[in-house]
Amino acid sequence: MSKKISVKVTLKKGVLDPQGKAIEHALGTLGFQGVENVTQGKLIEMDVADDTTDAQIKEMCEQLLANPVIEDYEIKSA
Amino acid sequence: MSKKISVKVTLKKGVLDPQGKAIEHALGTLGFQGVENVTQGKLIEMDVADDTTDAQIKEMCEQLLANPVIEDYEIKSA
Numbered sequence: 456m457s458k459k460i461s462v463k464v465t466l467k468k469g470v471l472d473p474q475g476k477a478i479e480h481a482l483g484t485l486g487f488q489g490v491e492n493v494t495q496g497k498l499i500e501m502d503v504a505d506d507t508t509d510a511q512i513k514e515m516c517e518q519l520l521a522n523p524v525i526e527d528y529e530i531k532s533a
Numbered sequence: 534m535s536k537k538i539s540v541k542v543t544l545k546k547g548v549l550d551p552q553g554k555a556i557e558h559a560l561g562t563l564g565f566q567g568v569e570n571v572t573q574g575k576l577i578e579m580d581v582a583d584d585t586t587d588a589q590i591k592e593m594c595e596q597l598l599a600n601p602v603i604e605d606y607e608i609k610s611a
Binding site for chain 1: 535541543553556557559560563565566567568569570571572573574575576577578579580581582585589592593596597598
């Protein structure tokens with residue numbers, strides 16, 4: 456059997472987020488007022504074997520899914 | 534005042550997800566076994582004015598944040 460895991464990867468506070476800024480600007484251009492602090496992150500969902508440990512999932516994040524220098528990640532069982 | 538909104542954008546079922554496949558393959562190469570059905574989506578977080586209606590947020594998704602032809606989106610108040 457397998458379990459569903461989702462990993463949310465976001466830029467650390469203070470890291471420039473040009474994608475977020477672009478979205479914010481575009482929303483303004485489209486006429487949506489009052490939108491602020493837009494950030495764009497990644498959401499990775501996957502099925503892992505039931506006996507996969509939290510440490511292994513953390514390792515996946517550190518090695519591949521996130522760049523721990525500039526990104527934070529949050530692991531959730533979904 | 535403003536409220537926090539998060540929008541999760543994922544590819545519709547049946548749409549090819551090369552990013553997900555690449556992650557799945559890379560995890561296998563790194564020695565993580567039993568990882569399946571990897572998908573990568575976007576997570577957009579933003580502050581909107583308190584009087585922003587759900588319909589307006591839906592409109593932002595349809596017009597800019599998601600491509601409704603190939604992507605599903607889910608709006609959450611965070």
